[in-house]
Amino acid sequence: MPSKPRIEQYNQPAGGWGALKYVALNLVKEHVADGRGLRTLLSQNQPDGFDCPGCAWPDREHTSTFEFCENGVKAVAAEATKKRVTPEFFAQHTVTELMQQSDFELEEHGRLTHPMVYDAATDKYKKIEWADAFALMAKHLNALPDPDMADFYVSGRASNEAAFLFQLFVRQYGTNNFPDCSNMCHEPTSVGLPGTVGIGKGTVLLEDFDHCDTLLLFGQNPATNHPRMMGELRHASKRGATIVAINPLKERGLERFADPQSKVEMLTMGSTRISSMFIHPTLGGDLALIKGVIKRTIELDDAARAAGAERVIDVKFIEEHTAGFEEFAAQARAESWDDIVAESGVSREDIEKLAQVYVKGKAVIATWGMGLTQHKHAVATIQLLSNMMMLRGNIGRQGAGLCPVRGHSNVQGDRTVGIDEKPTPAFLDRLEQVFGFKAPRHHGNDTVGSVMAMLEGRTKVFIGLGGNFAMATPDTPRTFEAMRSCNLTVHITTKLNRSHLVHGKDALILPTMGRTEIDMQKSGPQGVTVEDSMSMVHVSYGINKPASEHLMSETAIVAHLAEATMKSRNNGPKIDWLWYAEDYSRIRDAIEQVYDAFKGYNERIANPGGFHLGVASRDRVWKTASGKANFIVHDIPKDTPIHRARAIHGEKLLTLMTTRSHDQYNTTIYGMDDRYRGVFGQRRVVFINPADLQMLGLKDGEWVDITSVWDDGVERRAEGFLLVEYEIPRGCIGSYYPETNPLVPLESFADKARTPTSKSIPVLLSRSAVQRSAA
Incomplete structure (x- = not known):
């Protein structure tokens, strides 16, 4: 209940x-x-x-x-789950009726059992045979005058095997249109880190958490989003490491944690303190905060040098491994403390305290989540964070390094094996050498570009390998309009979600196996591999009987789609797609042929725990144009959409961050509680500073509507949200997504990375026309 x-x-x-x-x-x-x-x-x-x-x-x-x-x-x-969504279920409900259900209710219906096709005459989905479904997709794809009129979305749950086969098919088909979930979360990491350290991945392994003495946690809430990380933080705290939580919200999981697997803590009702310091930057203020720590570190080093004392910065590391330090340091010295304080929302005293923690640490790990990546200046922020770590040589040594904490279980792996709308020439060269076809070289659509292309009529077919595209993307009404303009929409999925109801003229729902289920192919049960946030690759075998005898694995679905589509196309040598689907080790052999890092792939995953792919920057090898780790100068941004909107609306202008509840994973809603924040049985809430309530003439418990402030003439409004007093910086509010995704303009994205700026949306609040009851 x-x-x-x-x-x-x-x-x-x-x-x-x-x-x-x-x-x-x-x-x-x-x-x-x-x-x-x-x-x-x-x-x-x-x-x-x-x-x-x-x-x-x-x-x-x-x-x-x-x-x-x-x-x-x-x-x-x-x-x-034992709950099932059968053809009989669809026979009882029109799509229009299902659209009235909440995302939670749609999730609760259970596992899909049969491939389904949309019937416009009845506004219902009806059963279709697999062969007919593949024929329908092939018909639409082969009817397009240009392969770039099809987009192929990939969720981070797809395995390496499914993702590699998918990108191989799509590139032989003729496009690089690969919008994926990375575009909406850690793209600034993938774009920013190559400029500084040469590769868009973290530099630490889990064992480094045993050796660090300082942990700086930027913009993340691990107790909800990565609960197993809490065990590492607990161990680090118990052995005396200093943990600093840098986040606009004072999350409960970063205060105290009781490990459910600790007999002592469970029996004694005990817990472990996690963070010893909390820093609350304003939304979008992390860049200025990091700049402040950099400036203070350099000031301390200048003072030490003048006094003939031990240097604060790692001079040897900087001289041997970096480029651009002198210009970088000079710009940091010249930066105004007034600007740093004003733009970060953190007092100079607290910034200096944070800098003191940083310079005292001998082995520092910096972690970050989407609190850093979903801003206009996210790429610059992450580059400055890596530069801050470079000042004291905290990259490429034991117990220290960069640790981006990604979301879905294989979002990093999918990108590694080719799900990338901007593939490198080297990768395409290798793909052509191994498979013998001419790969497309022009860049394809990312997620924002995909929605824009649909709206403009340039994309007419959308095929989604997992995920809930319509709800994960920004500007929800425009995304709905975009998807409904397609000739065909296809979703490969385990459970019903709203994207299946926001359909094109033709539409398919293709049910697939989950990772818990036995994937039986011609050569026997198959394992699939994933790459975690720390570049470890390991194999996974299901143990449960599939939810329906009519399910196909993601890999098999991709193979059959490729076979149906490519058999009539002349795009170079024929690929035996179904042969690959018979035995996934063949796909891993193909991955090994394309990527040197996967040498011995099938043998190495036989080891418990799998293998580490290797990250050059961890070994202090810098794959940059300079051959060094680069210090990059970035000014503190002072002319963002937030600045411009505040100049018009004054202090009534608030900055919205979207966030998850504890009963949620990405767009999947498991329940209606967010217990660590004290919210139960509901989701339409707004967390707000008490002083902002007073300034606006509003009260805790009132209902409000939220309106975006943007300059394109489109009204973006989300209605009926309960105000909740919370410890959050003044001028900032928080609310859950996807309910607030309609407020995020499609054109509001990170510079260079195009990630939606879901953590920094200028909005206004007004009393709701209908006063609801929380009861």
């Missing part, structure tokens, strides 16, 4: 008995609280089981550790 809607302060530590309670509730809710369900849970992250289909946080040992988290259980329970 859903909780009664209420706001109630949560005073317990994150994790603990509350987490175990919700684990049990989710097993019951999905009807898997039996022997099979418990066996499934116990097989999660085990060498003879499956990899968690949730987040990309790595496993501590991946051998015998009984390790899972609350949100991982939710993901597994949702996939292993």
Whole structure:
């Protein structure tokens, strides 16, 4: 039963008995609280089981550790549920009727069992045979006058095998149109880090968390989004490491954590303090904050040099491994402290305290999530963060480094094996050498570009390999309009979501297996591989019987689609797609032929825990044009959409950040509670500083509408949100997505990376015309 809607302060530590309670509730809710369900849970992250289909946080040992988290259980329970969405279900509901259901209600119907095709005459989906579904897709794709009129979306849950085969098919078809979930989250990481350290990946391994003495956590909420990370933070805290939480919201999980797998903490009702310092920058203020730490570090070094004392910066590292330091340091010295304080929203005193923590650390790890990446100046922010770490040589040595914490379990792996709208010439050269066809060289559509292309009539076919594209993307009404303008929309998926209801003239829902299920192909049961946030690649085997005999694996669906589409096209040598689908080790052999880093792929995944792909910057090898790690000068931005809107509206202009609830993973809504923030039974809430309430003449518990401030003449409005007093910087508010995605303009994206700026949207609040009741 859903909780009664209420706001109630949560005073317990994150994790603990509350987490175990919700684990049990989710097993019951999905009807898997039996022997099979418990066996499934116990097989999660085990060498003879499956990899968690949730987040990309790595496993501590991946051998015998009984390790899972609350949100991982939710993901597994949702996939292993006994509830089914059959053709009979669709016969009872029109698409129009289903559109009236909430995202939570759509998720709750259960697993899809049959391929379905949209019937416009009845406004219903009806059953279709697999062969007919592939023929329909091939017909649409081959009817396009230009391959660039088709977009191929990839979710971060797709395996390396499915993703590689998908990109191979699409490139032989003739396009690089690969919008993917990375475009909406860590693209600034992938774009920013190559400019400074040469590769868009983190430089740490999980073992580095055993050796660091300082952890700086930027813009993330691991207790909700990466709960297994909390175990590492707990261990680090217990051995005396200093942990600093740098986040606009003071998240409960970054205060105290009770490990559900610690007998002592569970029996004694104890917990572990996580962060010893909290820094609350204003939304979009991280760049200025990091610039302040850099400036203070250089000031301290200048003073030490003048006094003949030990240098604060790592002079040897800078001289041997970096370029551009002198210009960078001079610009930092000249930066105004007044501007740093004003733009960061953090006092000079607190910035200097943070700098002191940083320079005191001998081995520092900096982690970050989408709190840094979903801003207009996100690429510059991440480059400055890597530059800050370079000042003291905190890259490429034990216990120190850069740690971007990505979301979906294989979002990094998909990009590694070719899901990229901007492929490198070297990759395309190798692809051509191995497979013998001419690959397209022009850049394709990213996620924002895909929606724009649909709106402009340049894209007419959309095929999604997982995900919930219509709800994950910004500017929701325009995205809906875009998808409805397509001739064909296809979604390869395990469960029903809103994207399936926002369809083109023709539409298919293709049900696929989940990672928990046995993937039986001609050569026997198949394993699939993923790459976690720390570049570890490991194999995963399902253990459950598939939810329906009519399901196909993602890899098999891709192979059959490619076979149906390419058999009549003359694009170079024929590829035996179905042969690859018979045995996934053949796909891994092909990946190894294209990528040197995967040498010995099939042999190496046989080792418990798999293998590390290798990250050059971890070894202090800099794959940049200069051959060095680069210091890059960035000014503090003072002319953003936020600045311009505030110049017009004054202090009534607020900056909105979208965020997840605790009962949510990306767009998947598992429940209606966000217990660590004290929200129960509801989602349409706005977290706001009490002083801003007073300034606006509003009160905690009132209902408001939110309106975006943008200069394109489009009205963007989200109605009916409950005001909740919260510890958040003045001028900033927070609310859940996807409910607030309609407020994010499609044209508001990160410079150079085009990631939607979902953490910095200028908005105005007004009393809602209809005053609702929280009860």
